[in-house]
Amino acid sequence: MTAPAPLDRRLSVAPMMDRTDRHCRAFLRLISARALLYTEMIPTGAVLRGQRARFLDFDAAEHPLALQLGGADPGALADCAAIAEEWGYDEVNLNVGCPSDRVQIARFGACLMAEPATVAAAVRAMQAATRLPVTVKCRIGVDDRDTYDDLVGFVRSVSQAGCTSFAVHARKAWLSGLSPKENREVPPLRHAEVHRLKADFPALEIVINGGILDLGEAEAHLAHVDGAMIGRAAYQDPWMLAEADARIFGVRSTRRPTRAQIVARLSDYAAAQLDAGVYLSRITRHALGLYTGVPGARAWRRHLSTHAHRPGAGVTVIEEALALAEGERAARAPQPEAA
Numbered sequence: 001m002t003a004p005a006p007l008d009r010r011l012s013v014a015p016m017m018d019r020t021d022r023h024c025r026a027f028l029r030l031i032s033a034r035a036l037l038y039t040e041m042i043p044t045g046a047v048l049r050g051q052r053a054r055f056l057d058f059d060a061a062e063h064p065l066a067l068q069l070g071g072a073d074p075g076a077l078a079d080c081a082a083i084a085e086e087w088g089y090d091e092v093n094l095n096v097g098c099p100s101d102r103v104q105i106a107r108f109g110a111c112l113m114a115e116p117a118t119v120a121a122a123v124r125a126m127q128a129a130t131r132l133p134v135t136v137k138c139r140i141g142v143d144d145r146d147t148y149d150d151l152v153g154f155v156r157s158v159s160q161a162g163c164t165s166f167a168v169h170a171r172k173a174w175l176s177g178l179s180p181k182e183n184r185e186v187p188p189l190r191h192a193e194v195h196r197l198k199a200d201f202p203a204l205e206i207v208i209n210g211g212i213l214d215l216g217e218a219e220a221h222l223a224h225v226d227g228a229m230i231g232r233a234a235y236q237d238p239w240m241l242a243e244a245d246a247r248i249f250g251v252r253s254t255r256r257p258t259r260a261q262i263v264a265r266l267s268d269y270a271a272a273q274l275d276a277g278v279y280l281s282r283i284t285r286h287a288l289g290l291y292t293g294v295p296g297a298r299a300w301r302r303h304l305s306t307h308a309h310r311p312g313a314g315v316t317v318i319e320e321a322l323a324l325a326e327g328e329r330a331a332r333a334p335q336p337e338a339a
Contacts, residue, residue: 007064007091007133009165009207011218011248012036013241014231015068015093015137023273024286025062028234030265031257032241034249036064041095043108044071047080056087059269066091068137070098072108072118074125081126081134092130094122096138099173099183110173113142116154120161127162135165137209140193141172148193155201165205167229168194184210184232195224214240215247222248237292259290263322267315280317281309295332296325 013020013028015038025037042055047069058065067089071077077094084092096119098109112119119136126134136158140151155166171187178186189211198206207227212218218228234241239259245251257265270283284304291297303321307313 007036007066008034008249009036009205009227010222011215011244012066012167012207012227012229013038013234014167014209014229015039015041015066015095016231016235017041017098019232019235019286021282021286022058022062023278023283024235025065026059026269027266027283027286028238028241029059029061030262030269031238032244034064034245034251035241036066036091037062038066038068038093041068041070041098041109044069044073044076044080047083048076052083056083058088060088064090066093066135068093068095070095070108072112072115072122074118074122077122078125078129081130081132085130085132089132091133091135092126093135093137093167094119094126096136097169097173098180099139099142099175099178100180110139110142111175113138113154113173114145116157119154119158123158123161123163133165134163135167136163137167137169139169139171139173140190143173143175146172148196151193151197152200155197155204159201159204164203165207166197167207167209167227168197170194170208170210191221195221198225215243218248235286236289238287238289239292260322260326262290263287263318267318270318271315274314279309280313280315284308284318291325294329296328299328300325 013035017040020038020040028037046055067084069077069080069092081092095109096112100109123134138154140146170189170191170193173183174187191208194206194208205226207229208221208225209229209231212221212228212230213233218230221228242256266287270280273283274280288301288304291300300321303324304317307317
């Protein structure tokens with residue numbers, strides 16, 4: 001069997017706990033056909049001993065799609081990497097950046113940045129188990145191991161084990177004293193160090209993450225690194241991805257869809273999921289930001305938030321929210337002057 005085709009990582013949406021589930025990814029894929037999408041971080045135990053389909057199932061339209069794993073045991077990670085290939089993912093990514101207490105108790109996530117030998121062993125085992133690309137998502141540092149030399153030592157050790165692609169969150173992580181939310185906001189951004197990392201390791205693929213708020217900032221980073229990863233900004237304002245295929249990937253053959261067209265496709269997706277027993281709110285909660293920054297945003301968000309969770313809620317809730325949002329946009333649009 002031939003190896004999978006290389007992935008284009010120029011733009012990706014970051015893995016986010018309680019956000020990038022399969023319904024979120026299906027919605028984002030309606031907006032951008034090319035951005036690389038990631039699952040939430042899934043612990044190896046959930047894959048090996050949990051309800052596998054619940055954690056791993058996805059819609060074929062979500063490709064290109066990466067599975068992000070949390071774990072430290074090379075054997076368990078190797079088994080999960082093999083399952084990722086069997087399940088049809090395009091990449092398997094190892095999380096070495098999450099600072100939450102629960103993750104630390106299980107000895108994975110950001111605490112592994114202090115154990116580059118463990119990460120290297122995991123990468124070797126995973127690569128031996130799958131033909132999929134094995135990538136690592138890390139921080140620029142952890143606790144007092146946060147100098148540029150510390151980052152270089154980590155990347156050198158893991159790259160020598162065979163990893164050629166790193167997504168680097170340009171903030172350090174504090175393993176105690178800060179919540180996961182604070183770890184996304186309090187440690188200062190150090191984008192220049194990620195740019196420097198690419199200059200010092202030109203043969204490696206370096207994707208920058210952290211504090212990137214829109215496509216313009218992503219494009220600016222692409223002058224220095226191989227890819228940009230947008231996180232919560234894309235979740236809160238997903239419409240920014242509507243220009244991604246043209247601006248980042250150079251796709252000029254199709255016209256950008258309107259928000260109304262996206263909503264129509266989301267309704268079709270929701271109808272199929274409702275038939276499978278999924279509650280409407282599990283889908284619509286990811287689409288609340290679709291109208292962010294334009295007239296109709298409040299009406300759209302309020303109607304979905306009020307009605308989608310109610311028993312028996314169906315796609316008419318989405319259609320009603322669309323009518324309210326588009327009606328408000330039309331009412332507030334500039335009117336032509338009278339003759």
